[in-house]
Amino acid sequence: MRDRIINKLVCPECSADRLSLQNAKRDRLEITDAELVCGSCRKSYSVTRGIIDLLSRPSESVTSEIAGWRKYHTSVRNPEQFQDAWLLKLPRIDATVSPDAKSIASWNNHADNFDLALAQLRINGTEEILELGAGRCWASATFARLGCTVTALDVVRDKYIGLESGEVYISSGVFFERIIADMERLPFADESFNLVFSTATVHHAPDLEKLFTEASRVLRPGGRFVAINDTVAGWLDSAQDLEEIELGINEHAYPITRYKRAMKRAGLSPKFFLPATWCKQLESGRRDMRHSVKIAAFGLCSAFWKKKMVRGAVDYYLANWAQLAWGIGLHAIAVKR
Secondary structure, X not given: OOHHHHHHEOOOOOOOOOXXXXXXXXXXOOEEEEEEEEOOOOOEEEEEOOEEEOOOOOOHHXXXXXXXXXXXXXXXXXXXXXXXXXHHHOOOOOOOOOOOHHHHHXXXXXXXXXXXXXXXXXOOOOOEEEEEOOOOOHHHHHHXXXXXXXXEEEOOOOOOOOHHHHHHHHOOOOOOEEEEOOOOOOOEOOXXXXXXXXXXXXXXXXXXXXXXXXXXXXXXXXEEEEEEEEOEEOOOOOOOOOHHHHOOOOOOOEEHHHHHHHHHHOOEEEEEOOOHHHHHHHHHOOOOOOOHHHHHHHHHHXXXXXXHHHHHHHHXXXXXXXXXXXXXXXXXXXXEO
């Protein structure tokens, strides 16, 4: 951590903005170890290896989430993912760092949607950005390389799973703050950020209303909340049967109406977009689906998509209305009113 982040922080216990630094140890880049003490309630929080731990009294769902990710991601199960070289390639990995073709394809789909979001956001390097559910920190590192002031937030600390992954980027000269905290109880002062970003994160929230209310609170007026690569439930989708859920990870498939309602109640005006992965699939006419109605509907949409004169209408329909039936996947930018 660096000293300037203290100006944005509030105590998770009493919400006072009176945190002070004590017993600080520094290296050439940052404060590596210290205590943050609240001048109001006297609660003390640790800084270890540059990471600020503000996860005060974690809820049962947060505790379950942390344990679940540690079981799900292991060096035995995915050895290539526990290498610095793999981290540095994210989000667009290739055969030089992974032998798993499915993993490569999945990550490159993720990267396509991230690149679309970057193009839509038009980052200029002056933004102060909070990333929710930062995990391995690759998105935070990307924003930092663009000149932004970035804070990565997650509940998991472990390297190659959580925030200690940031050491790989920071050691190469790309700095961003790292904070362990609950995204439904953000430890920041009101109006601290221009942009709150999330990728494959929002659907992990047990309470969407709390998450969006907190995100809106820490955004400045006119600031933007971005959510990409999130699960959306459609009418034709079957119930989730995921290993992650069995391990205790908070996986939810919310319908698009829930996302939209929660954003609006939090004072955010959302706009929904068709993910880049879907655009490619519509162009090729190929998508892996099993439901006969979905297959027929996709074929029809693909045929219209290839007619450039009506592509805009197809894009709007799929992003805003077909979500109800199809559950395409969330790609949204919401502006704070």
